Amino acid sequence: MSYTKTEENYLKAIYSLQVKIGKEVSTNELASSLETKASSVTDMVKKLDKKELITYEKYKGVSLTNLGKEIAINIIRNHRIWEVFLVEKLGYKWDEVHEIAEQLEHIKSEELVDRLDDFLDHPSFDPHGDPIPDREGNIPVRKEAIALNELKKGETGIVVGVKNTDIDFLQFLEEMNLTLGKSIQVEKIFDFDKSKVVKTGQQTVTISKEVGSFLIVEKIIQTK
Amino acid sequence: MSYTKTEENYLKAIYSLQVKIGKEVSTNELASSLETKASSVTDMVKKLDKKELITYEKYKGVSLTNLGKEIAINIIRNHRIWEVFLVEKLGYKWDEVHEIAEQLEHIKSEELVDRLDDFLDHPSFDPHGDPIPDREGNIPVRKEAIALNELKKGETGIVVGVKNTDIDFLQFLEEMNLTLGKSIQVEKIFDFDKSKVVKTGQQTVTISKEVGSFLIVEKIIQTK
DNA sequence: AAATATTTTTAGACTTATCTAAAAATTGAA
DNA sequence: TTCAATTTTTAGATAAGTCTAAAAATATTT
Ligand SMILES: [Mn+2]
Ligand SMILES: [Mn+2]
Ligand SMILES: [Mn+2]
Ligand SMILES: [Mn+2]
Numbered sequence: 001m002s003y004t005k006t007e008e009n010y011l012k013a014i015y016s017l018q019v020k021i022g023k024e025v026s027t028n029e030l031a032s033s034l035e036t037k038a039s040s041v042t043d044m045v046k047k048l049d050k051k052e053l054i055t056y057e058k059y060k061g062v063s064l065t066n067l068g069k070e071i072a073i074n075i076i077r078n079h080r081i082w083e084v085f086l087v088e089k090l091g092y093k094w095d096e097v098h099e100i101a102e103q104l105e106h107i108k109s110e111e112l113v114d115r116l117d118d119f120l121d122h123p124s125f126d127p128h129g130d131p132i133p134d135r136e137g138n139i140p141v142r143k144e145a146i147a148l149n150e151l152k153k154g155e156t157g158i159v160v161g162v163k164n165t166d167i168d169f170l171q172f173l174e175e176m177n178l179t180l181g182k183s184i185q186v187e188k189i190f191d192f193d194k195s196k197v198v199k200t201g202q203q204t205v206t207i208s209k210e211v212g213s214f215l216i217v218e219k220i221i222q223t224k
Numbered sequence: 225m226s227y228t229k230t231e232e233n234y235l236k237a238i239y240s241l242q243v244k245i246g247k248e249v250s251t252n253e254l255a256s257s258l259e260t261k262a263s264s265v266t267d268m269v270k271k272l273d274k275k276e277l278i279t280y281e282k283y284k285g286v287s288l289t290n291l292g293k294e295i296a297i298n299i300i301r302n303h304r305i306w307e308v309f310l311v312e313k314l315g316y317k318w319d320e321v322h323e324i325a326e327q328l329e330h331i332k333s334e335e336l337v338d339r340l341d342d343f344l345d346h347p348s349f350d351p352h353g354d355p356i357p358d359r360e361g362n363i364p365v366r367k368e369a370i371a372l373n374e375l376k377k378g379e380t381g382i383v384v385g386v387k388n389t390d391i392d393f394l395q396f397l398e399e400m401n402l403t404l405g406k407s408i409q410v411e412k413i414f415d416f417d418k419s420k421v422v423k424t425g426q427q428t429v430t431i432s433k434e435v436g437s438f439l440i441v442e443k444i445i446q447t448k
Numbered sequence: 449a450a451a452t453a454t455t456t457t458t459a460g461a462c463t464t465a466t467c468t469a470a471a472a473a474t475t476g477a478a
Numbered sequence: 479t480t481c482a483a484t485t486t487t488t489a490g491a492t493a494a495g496t497c498t499a500a501a502a503a504t505a506t507t508t
Contacts, residue, residue, distance in 0.1 A: 006465065027486055040466055042487055047464090059473060059486060090339040100333050107327045115314040230495065251456055264496055266457055271494090283456060283503060 003053075005106045007074050009034065010044055011053060014064055015072035024061030032125035050150040070137055077133040078113050080126035085116055087127040094127035094180060095170030128170075129161025129180055129216060148184065148207075149194070156185040157217025164214040173215075176205050184217060228276075229330045232299050233258065234268055235277060238288055239296035248285030294361055301357040303329035303336050304350035309340055311351040318351035318404060319394035352394075353385025353404060353440060372408065372417070372431075372439040380409040381441025388438040397439075400429050408441060 003011075013033045017025040017165040027045070031038045049056035051189060053068035064072060082104040086097040114135065117123075124140045125131055131140045151157055159182045162173070177200055187204065188197040207215075227235075233283065252268070255262045266359045273280035277292035281447045288296060306328040310321040338359065342346075348364045349355055355364045375381050383406045386397070397403060401424055412421040418433040431439075 004464080019302075028484095036465090037467065038486060039468080039488080043343055043465075090343055092339070100331070103333075104328075104441070107324070109324050109327075112310075112314070112324055115316070121315055180335050228494080252454095260495095261497065262456060263458080263498080267495075 001202070002108055006044070007048065007051075007053070008071065008106055010048060011064065011068050011072040012075050014054060014062060015069060015076070024063050026061045030062070030106060041140050063156060069217065073133045073139070074135045075105050077104050077135075077137075078107070079125070080130055081113050081116050081120065083126045083128070084120050084123045088120060088123075093174070095167055097127065098165055098167070125160070127180065128165060129159070136218045144219050146219060147213050148186075148196075148198075149209065149212040151184075151186045151217065151219060153186050153189055156183060156220045158220065159215060160182055160218050161216035162214055163216060169214065172211075176200075176207070177203050178205075178207075178215065183220070184215075226332055230268070231272065231275075231277070232295065232330055234272060235292050235296040236299050238278060238286060239300070242287060248287050251284045254286070258443065272399065275404075281394060297357045297361045297363070299329050301359075301361075302331070304354055304356045305337050305344065305347070307352070308344050308347045308351045308356070308359065312344060312347075317398070319391060319398055321351065322389060322391070330332055335438060349384075354384075369440050369442055371437050372420075372422075372437040372441050373433065375408075375410045375441065375443060377410055380407060380444045382407055382444060383439060384442050385440035386438055387440060388433050393438065396435075398432070400424075401427050402429075402431075403437065407444070408439075 010030070013030060014025050015034060017029055021029070027038050027041045030045070031041045034041070045054060045056045046064050048054045048068070049062070052065055054062045054064055056062045061182065079101045082095075082101045083097045086092040086100060087094055092100075123132055133139045144178060145160055146157070147163075159178060159180055161180075162170070178184065182200050185199045186196055187199055190196070194212070195206055196209075196212055197204060197206050234254070237248050237254060241253055241257060245253070251262050254269070255265045255412045269278060269280045269286050270294070271447070272278045273286070276289055277295065278286045278288050280286045303325045306325045307318075307321045310316040310324060311318055316324075347356055357363045369384055370381070371387075372381060383402060383404055385404075387393070402408065402422075406424050409423045409424055410420055414420070418436070419430055420433075420436055421428060421430050
């Protein structure tokens with residue numbers, strides 16, 4: 001069985017929203033996530049329901065079937081492996097690869113992504129720190145990955161991911177030098193608005209609570 | 225400006241047919257090349273004409289404008305560079321890559337193929353021996369490339385390309401061990417049907433006139 | 449030069465994915 | 479609990495690309 005690019009994008013969007021909100025995904029949520037209209041969503045979810053990729057009940061939203069989930073995870077796997085390729089082999093920066101990966105993830109070939117995965121030495125995380133599912137759909141979990149906001153004053157974390165992939169945000173991080181793998185120490189937290197002064201390498205910058213909620217870090221236990 | 229996959233495939237097909245037959249491409253030729261119906265072709269060529277990618281006159285066939293030719297050559301460049309990548313980096317065999325390249329050639333990114341080209345050290349020919357146009361559309365020419373049929377008895381050539389990329393034919397060549405880079409010596413030519421006995425490495429095989437017309441070789445001058 | 453065969457175009461229909469506008473159902477406030 | 483706001487669905491259109499069947503034009507034979 002093979003699916004259209006649109007069907008795959010719907011499944012991927014439903015998967016992400018389902019993980020994020022933990023219950024049935026509404027028509028409007030899907031519409032806004034896919035930048036389309038609610039009426040278009042209704043049409044498409046009927047079709048996906050008929051194909052048994054999702055469960056849809058009128059006015060009650062949708063959720064993925066096992067098959068739908070499998071396909072969604074596979075597309076995400078494709079996307080993230082391509083992103084690794086683009087950054088590791090072609091020298092793209094991590095804030096430049098998403099749009100191209102959106103196209104590459106839909107290339108139809110059982111074998112291609114597996115070969116690419118071999119070629120890249122089976123990466124577990126993509127350039128944004130997101131986990132890469134394996135062929136069977138298992139998703140690696142990172143120990144101790146938390147939002148930067150959960151770090152207390154004096155604590156240190158390594159940037160291992162972001163929760164927001166807007167190009168503007170990624171470029172902001174680049175500017176601030178808060179990129180993947182960077183070590184960040186919390187110097188001060190303002191009670192006022194929970195903004196923070198953090199140190200990364202020689203730089204010291206102030207970041208908002210919002211930015212701190214989007215940055216995923218691995219907390220470093222200081223073994224003195 | 226960006227074009228649909230279908231438009232790009234039409235331009236590519238028109239380009240190849242135009243090169244092959246040297247005059248306007250007829251509706252039926254295009255239909256059979258694209259495995260579609262003449263009526264569909266008529267609709268599409270009207271559209272491409274309106275976009276000034278081709279010149280179309282009712283009942284008189286089509287030919288590419290400069291813009292159309294430029295786009296066609298660019299798609300061919302994409303296709304062949306991806307084929308090199310698939311063979312050189314991912315370990316595919318040369319008879320396995322065409323279908324995947326048919327998909328990859330349509331990925332929209334100014335930069336991607338240029339980066340891939342760098343990564344592959346600017347190859348001039350693809351795994352089938354076909355020339356790879358550069359960014360400006362210039363197509364490299366190979367000196368002394370001739371059909372195997374043009375070799376006389378006793379002469380030797382190196383396989384540098386094929387004129388038929390049907391998967392059946394490529395697999396036949398694989399079977400016969402007449403693959404790219406192989407040296408072929410003509411042992412005998414039958415007057416009867418111009419079939420040949422040829423030697424490649426330790427193997428000796430008989431090939432038809434047709435096969436000989438599809439194999440491109442570089443003639444080796446025996447400097448005794 | 450007609451008649452016939454072939455090629456090409458037109459007409460009308462279908463599919464996928466989308467939209468706007470209006471109707472129906474659900475939610476939430478008074 | 480009733481009415482208003484919001485969400486969702488339906489109805490009807492549109493655009494891209496395709497198809498079949500029939501009409502029109504061109505090419506080939508007699
Ligand atoms: Mn991405
Ligand atoms: Mn990513
Ligand atoms: Mn090819
Ligand atoms: Mn090729």
